Amino acid sequence: MAVIVNPKETDAVCFALVGKELITKKNGDMLTFQDMLYLKGLCSECDFFEEESFHYCTLEFKGELSADYQTMTIRHFFAEHDSELNLKLARARSLLAWRRDYKYCSFCGTPLVDHAVQTARECPQCKKIHFPRIEPCIIVLVNKGDKILLVKHIQRNQDVYACIAGFIEVGESAEHAVQREIEEEVGIQVKNIQYKGTQSWPFPDAFTAEYAGGEFRLQPDEIADAQWFSRDDCPATPPEGSIAYRLIHNLF
Ligand SMILES: [Zn+2]
Numbered sequence: 001m002a003v004i005v006n007p008k009e010t011d012a013v014c015f016a017l018v019g020k021e022l023i024t025k026k027n028g029d030m031l032t033f034q035d036m037l038y039l040k041g042l043c044s045e046c047d048f049f050e051e052e053s054f055h056y057c058t059l060e061f062k063g064e065l066s067a068d069y070q071t072m073t074i075r076h077f078f079a080e081h082d083s084e085l086n087l088k089l090a091r092a093r094s095l096l097a098w099r100r101d102y103k104y105c106s107f108c109g110t111p112l113v114d115h116a117v118q119t120a121r122e123c124p125q126c127k128k129i130h131f132p133r134i135e136p137c138i139i140v141l142v143n144k145g146d147k148i149l150l151v152k153h154i155q156r157n158q159d160v161y162a163c164i165a166g167f168i169e170v171g172e173s174a175e176h177a178v179q180r181e182i183e184e185e186v187g188i189q190v191k192n193i194q195y196k197g198t199q200s201w202p203f204p205d206a207f208t209a210e211y212a213g214g215e216f217r218l219q220p221d222e223i224a225d226a227q228w229f230s231r232d233d234c235p236a237t238p239p240e241g242s243i244a245y246r247l248i249h250n251l252f
Helices: 033-042 074-080 083-101 174-186 243-248
Strands: 013-018 021-025 048-051 056-060 069-073 137-144 147-153 164-167 189-198 204-213 223-230
Touching (some): 048 083, 074 083, 189 243
Antiparallel strands (some): 048 056
């Protein structure tokens, strides 16, 4: 189903995004369509669209927020809402980013236009259709007896110990990516890789694996620390609502 640019009055769920944050009313309530029109009026260049089939509308806000509104992190929102609402927000966020980053035809350089029927963009010159890209990744919890492997990253989420994760590279299966990421980030080998589930954003396939051998050899510029922890004696870890939380707390 195509996006509707500049939607008319709708009762769809409303998401206004600014960077990695979601705008809510000052009291934490979600925005109404009237709020969306108000915010749209503050940033005339911002992308604003509705997907009727997913029953949400969204805009990428770029203006100055008034005191009637506040922001919360998307991660925080995910932790507090059900998977159906989270799917809508994940879709809104990914489509906004894709529409922002893919404005020109990669075959002939012509500016793209929204496709009339599909959630895609079309080149008016060479007629090539461009679909939103997804970026599959893996996340894995490694077990060694009754201990689990958690790592602290250098670049991101430095406040928590988390699972090993990374993007699936061209030509790899998800299981290949699990083995490669573990080898690259901490230098150990694993066996018995088992698929556990997935999450709509940022689209990780979650796995567990068993330690098979090797000593820690941390990836420079990526991993600050790696340790085996007991589940009942973990440091600060990713919050409820994340797929890492479900892996660490054995909720699959
Ligand atoms: Zn083209």
